Amino acid sequence: MDSKHFTLGEGQTPLLRSRRIGPDVGLQHLYFKLETVNPTGSYKDRFAAAAISDMQLNGKQRILTSSSGNAGSALAAYSAAAGMKCQVAVFIGAPENKLKQMLAYGAEIWKIRDFGADPEITRDTFEYLKQIGSASDAQLQISSYQFSPVSMLGVETIGQELVSQSEQLQRPIEHVFSCAGGGGLILAVFRGFEAVLKQKKITDLPAMHCVQPTGNNTIAGPLREGFDHAQPCQSTTEIGGLQVASVLDGNEVIAACRRTGGSGYLVEDEFVYEVQSQLARQEGIFCEPAAAVSLAGVLQAVAEGKIEREQTVVCLITGTGFKDQASIDRMLASNTCPVVTLSEFIKQTS
Numbered sequence: 001m002d003s004k005h006f007t008l009g010e011g012q013t014p015l016l017r018s019r020r021i022g023p024d025v026g027l028q029h030l031y032f033k034l035e036t037v038n039p040t041g042s043y044k045d046r047f048a049a050a051a052i053s054d055m056q057l058n059g060k061q062r063i064l065t066s067s068s069g070n071a072g073s074a075l076a077a078y079s080a081a082a083g084m085k086c087q088v089a090v091f092i093g094a095p096e097n098k099l100k101q102m103l104a105y106g107a108e109i110w111k112i113r114d115f116g117a118d119p120e121i122t123r124d125t126f127e128y129l130k131q132i133g134s135a136s137d138a139q140l141q142i143s144s145y146q147f148s149p150v151s152m153l154g155v156e157t158i159g160q161e162l163v164s165q166s167e168q169l170q171r172p173i174e175h176v177f178s179c180a181g182g183g184g185l186i187l188a189v190f191r192g193f194e195a196v197l198k199q200k201k202i203t204d205l206p207a208m209h210c211v212q213p214t215g216n217n218t219i220a221g222p223l224r225e226g227f228d229h230a231q232p233c234q235s236t237t238e239i240g241g242l243q244v245a246s247v248l249d250g251n252e253v254i255a256a257c258r259r260t261g262g263s264g265y266l267v268e269d270e271f272v273y274e275v276q277s278q279l280a281r282q283e284g285i286f287c288e289p290a291a292a293v294s295l296a297g298v299l300q301a302v303a304e305g306k307i308e309r310e311q312t313v314v315c316l317i318t319g320t321g322f323k324d325q326a327s328i329d330r331m332l333a334s335n336t337c338p339v340v341t342l343s344e345f346i347k348q349t350s
Contacts, residue, residue: 159192
């Protein structure tokens with residue numbers, strides 16, 4: 001590895017074949033890309049590693065960022081390891097466990113009212129962050145090509161890894177489903193595949209599909225309806241991490257998905273929570289709600305007859321379930337863990 005590349009061991013995450021959910025809906029080659037196993041539990045560690053590497057190269061010592069949770073946690077961890085200061089403006093609605101994770105790494109954080117939900121406040125907050133991030137010792141790091149194109153190169157490694165993993169499977173990947181807030185993730189994965197295509201190591205790009213909660217319809221709806229531009233919205237979804245009211249990389253995502261023959265899918269919050277539970281109880285994959293959005297999109301596409309039985313489909317599982325306590329409580333609302341005597345335990349299990 002390049003000695004100038006700062007790392008905590010991110011990347012090279014597993015690609016697991018679905019044991020139950022895929023076969024149950026008629027997909028024999030459904031796979032999950034498990035970004036949950038990265039150092040802070042999400043794919044944003046790839047972004048943070050590239051961000052810190054670039055900042056060290058340019059003599060920067062202070063990170064400014066906005067986050068709904070995962071990016072802030074990743075940047076806080078990597079900046080702590082690098083001896084840098086990390087300051088985070090947090091989207092309203094960010095899960096408490098993610099805030100605690102940032103604080104554990106020593107970050108300074110501020111929750112800004114209506115940030116992430118209201119498009120005007122979101123825009124104005126980003127403008128202020130750009131202003132203070134221009135200080136000589138600082139750098140603004142937001143996981144979007146609009147703000148941090150160099151750091152987003154770290155996320156492109158997901159696409160490159162998927163090509164290598166498809167070679168091991170001896171099957172081309174025909175569909176990739178990704179959740180989207182601002183759209184940076186799906187655009188980065190597309191560009192990772194595109195880089196390999198230019199090297200002529202693959203002959204075709206997979207269809208890239210953008211999946212969003214119906215309460216944050218900035219990209220998926222316009223893509224599905226044939227429009228060329230994303231749209232700002234008043235975000236109403238409860239799915240943490242995907243409450244991004246502004247367009248960010250949305251226009252480029254629409255162009256990338258359309259180029260590959262992909263589409264947009266909108267899924268209800270309640271369905272996402274059901275899929276999150278399904279992943280845990282049928283596949284042994286404990287992910288946060290945002291990570292379950294990609295599979296919710298696959299299941300919708302199957303119901304609409306958009307995927308053929310023998311095609312290879314990949315879902316990006318973006319973050320671990322331990323990051324979102326409220327969704328855990330929701331999942332386990334009907335479960336109890338009683339205290340019993342030994343004799344009661346024997347009676348109940350015999």
